[in-house]
Amino acid sequence: MRLSQLPWTTLKETPAEAEVVSHQLLLRAGLVRRLTSGIFSWMPLGLRVLRRVEQVVREEMDRAGALEVLMPAVQPAELWQETGRWDRYGDLLLRIHDRQQREYCFGPTHEEIITDIARRELRSYRQLPVNYYQIQTKFRDEIRPRFGLMRAREFVMKDAYSFHMDQASLEETYQAMARAYTRIFTRLGLHFRTVEADSGEIGGSRSQEFHVLADSGEDAIAYCDGDQYAANVEATPSLPPAGPRPAPTTTLETVATPGARSIEEVGAFLGVPASRCLKLLLVEGSDGGLVALALRGDHQLNAIKAERLPQVASPLALASAERVLETTGVPTGFLGPVGLGLPVIADHAAAHLADFVAGANRGDHHQTGVNWGRDAAEPMVADLRNVVAGDPSPGGGGTLDIARGIEVGHIFQLGDKYSRAMNAVVLDQDGKERVMLMGCYGIGVSRIVAAAIEQNHDENGIIWPAPMSPFDLMLLVLNPKNSDAVTAAAERLYAGLREAGIEVLLDDRDARPGVKFAEADLLGIPHRLVLGERGLKDGMVEYRQRRSGAEAKVALADVDSFIRQQLANDTGA
RNA sequence: CGGGGCAUGGCGCAGUCUGGUAGCGCAUCUGCUUUGGGAGCAGAGGGUCGGCGGUUCGAAUCCGUCUGCCCCGACCA
Numbered sequence: 001m002r003l004s005q006l007p008w009t010t011l012k013e014t015p016a017e018a019e020v021v022s023h024q025l026l027l028r029a030g031l032v033r034r035l036t037s038g039i040f041s042w043m044p045l046g047l048r049v050l051r052r053v054e055q056v057v058r059e060e061m062d063r064a065g066a067l068e069v070l071m072p073a074v075q076p077a078e079l080w081q082e083t084g085r086w087d088r089y090g091d092l093l094l095r096i097h098d099r100q101q102r103e104y105c106f107g108p109t110h111e112e113i114i115t116d117i118a119r120r121e122l123r124s125y126r127q128l129p130v131n132y133y134q135i136q137t138k139f140r141d142e143i144r145p146r147f148g149l150m151r152a153r154e155f156v157m158k159d160a161y162s163f164h165m166d167q168a169s170l171e172e173t174y175q176a177m178a179r180a181y182t183r184i185f186t187r188l189g190l191h192f193r194t195v196e197a198d199s200g201e202i203g204g205s206r207s208q209e210f211h212v213l214a215d216s217g218e219d220a221i222a223y224c225d226g227d228q229y230a231a232n233v234e235a236t237p238s239l240p241p242a243g244p245r246p247a248p249t250t251t252l253e254t255v256a257t258p259g260a261r262s263i264e265e266v267g268a269f270l271g272v273p274a275s276r277c278l279k280l281l282l283v284e285g286s287d288g289g290l291v292a293l294a295l296r297g298d299h300q301l302n303a304i305k306a307e308r309l310p311q312v313a314s315p316l317a318l319a320s321a322e323r324v325l326e327t328t329g330v331p332t333g334f335l336g337p338v339g340l341g342l343p344v345i346a347d348h349a350a351a352h353l354a355d356f357v358a359g360a361n362r363g364d365h366h367q368t369g370v371n372w373g374r375d376a377a378e379p380m381v382a383d384l385r386n387v388v389a390g391d392p393s394p395g396g397g398g399t400l401d402i403a404r405g406i407e408v409g410h411i412f413q414l415g416d417k418y419s420r421a422m423n424a425v426v427l428d429q430d431g432k433e434r435v436m437l438m439g440c441y442g443i444g445v446s447r448i449v450a451a452a453i454e455q456n457h458d459e460n461g462i463i464w465p466a467p468m469s470p471f472d473l474m475l476l477v478l479n480p481k482n483s484d485a486v487t488a489a490a491e492r493l494y495a496g497l498r499e500a501g502i503e504v505l506l507d508d509r510d511a512r513p514g515v516k517f518a519e520a521d522l523l524g525i526p527h528r529l530v531l532g533e534r535g536l537k538d539g540m541v542e543y544r545q546r547r548s549g550a551e552a553k554v555a556l557a558d559v560d561s562f563i564r565q566q567l568a569n570d571t572g573a
Numbered sequence: 574c575g576g577g578g579c580a581u582g583g584c585g586c587a588g589u590c591u592g593g594u595a596g597c598g599c600a601u602c603u604g605c606u607u608u609g610g611g612a613g614c615a616g617a618g619g620g621u622c623g624g625c626g627g628u629u630c631g632a633a634u635c636c637g638u639c640u641g642c643c644c645c646g647a648c649c650a
Binding site: 016262282517 | 645
């Protein structure tokens with residue numbers, strides 16, 4: 001492609017709306033443009049990146065035996081009503097209606113559609129297992145779209161759905177997908193981790209996520225190098241503290257703490273670390289009353305764990321300040337376990353505290369020297385909190401560390417959740433109807449593009465991993481208008497490289513050299529050749545690698561083989 | 574959804590408090606000079622100041638209302 005024939009606008013200044021580096025660079029390099037909140041257009045150079053990612057995904061899905069299909073983006077409400085998700089999916093679902101006032105949604109995912117296909121197409125156990133996949137535009141009306149392509153409302157996703165007679169077959173395909181995903185992210189040159197996950201909205205049992213590691217990631221991942229444990233923090237169990245709870249050594253006292261509501265304020269006021277304070281959160285209970293959850297002051301509630309408790313309403317709902325005052329007579333900020341009169345469920349670590357600080361159930365007062373059993377009833381004990389760095393690994397091989405990650409892939413064993421709701425059955429060997437088991441496997445294709453930039457950039461711009469670079473090679477021609485010899489040499493070089501099967505972006509624009517260098521760095525194609533009058537005199541072109549900055553002068557006659565060698569190094573990396 | 578902020582040429586911003594000529598940088602176009610890391614000079618085009626309503630002799634500026642966008646948000650109970 002010739003840049004002289006491509007309207008390509010780059011920005012020197014960072015657009016105000018872009019917060020994370022991938023969003024900034026995608027806009028500055030002219031790869032995408034925002035149409036409206038969370039909705040983007042892919043410009044010519046950007047689309048080439050997306051297509052290359054798609055291609056790697058497609059090749060590996062095909063290799064793993066999956067079958068590509070393309071399902072409708074617009075889906076009728078009836079199918080979603082069959083599984084009950086029309087009501088449960090909530091505002092994330094973009095609902096639309098046609099001229100007859102029939103209801104549809106723009107698909108945020110395709111379990112209902114594929115299950116409908118499966119129940120129509122699949123009749124016999126002999127046809128199983130089957131794994132269908134598609135690469136499709138999805139729409140989820142996120143509460144808060146942000147970070148450009150990382151949390152967009154409209155996005156490109158690869159989703160696959162497998163159908164099985166039994167758990168063993170499901171397990172086999174699930175493992176095959178895990179291997180395919182590992183190949184995909186490895187081929188794309190991404191630094192990633194596979195982690196155990198909560199299966200969340202979609203439901204089902206076993207589930208793993210694939211995270212590209214980046215500080216800007218929205219997810220926290222707990223991992224342990226000692227035992228290879230890795231899981232999303234929300235799905236990581238915290239272990240009970242070792243040993244028995246210390247015995248009480250101080251007496252219970254009530255102290256005035258005017259205006260000190262938060263753990264930080266109370267801790268600072270009394271000179272006590274947050275880890276010695278107890279925080280009580282009142283949440284809606286499953287029986288309509290309130291339930292108190294007790295955490296150590298320095299720990300955070302894990303909503304997923306709390307929701308799983310039978311006493312707690314799901315979804316988790318924090319009691320409003322008004323409701324708290326109404327029920328307990330205590331303003332928020334001063335609640336404690338002593339004489340509270342509500343069921344208390346304490347996190348392991350909170351239940352292990354002795355001589356701790358808590359609210360006195362009286363405005364502007366706290367208590368010190370509080371002890372379970374002596375002052376407050378022994379609480380029910382559960383795992384309620386997020387793990388923190390330094391906690392023991394559930395794998396038993398050391399302590400946990402926390403890293404941030406961008407979720408780019410997720411695989412689930414769905415079981416019969418959808419197939420049962422939609423009566424997707426086949427006949428078994430005995431001629432009996434059997435509900436199929438399902439797996440589902442997603443990859444955020446457009447999110448990968450953003451994640452790759454988060455992981456691969458410097459102060460000058462993007463540094464594409466070679467497999468997703470919009471071109472293999474960028475060829476800069478300096479001052480083509482000043483020299484017919486330079487132009488002719490560039491044309492010969494361009495033609496020759498293309499004949500060798502190399503995808504070349506030729507900068508033949510009438511622009512100053514400085515502009516070309518700066519924009520080449522911004523765009524981030526891994527390999528660059530510069531042809532100018534200076535080098536041509538000696539029959540040389542200059543090579544530079546984007547990532548390392550390594551340079552070499554190459555004789556015109558040797559360019560083909562030299563470049564081929566450089567490209568070969570990429571695929572080996 | 575709650576809270577906060579912003580809306581002025583394609584992009585980044587000033588001007589709004591204290592009403593009266595709409596301005597700067599980047600980008601775009603023309604010419605000249607330049608030409609190996611986002612050039613210099615001279616000139617030019619481009620704005621219903623987000624929409625609607627009001628106050629006023631006069632509104633980007635004051636008032637009301639609507640819309641859009643951005644940021645933060647169970648953090649403590």
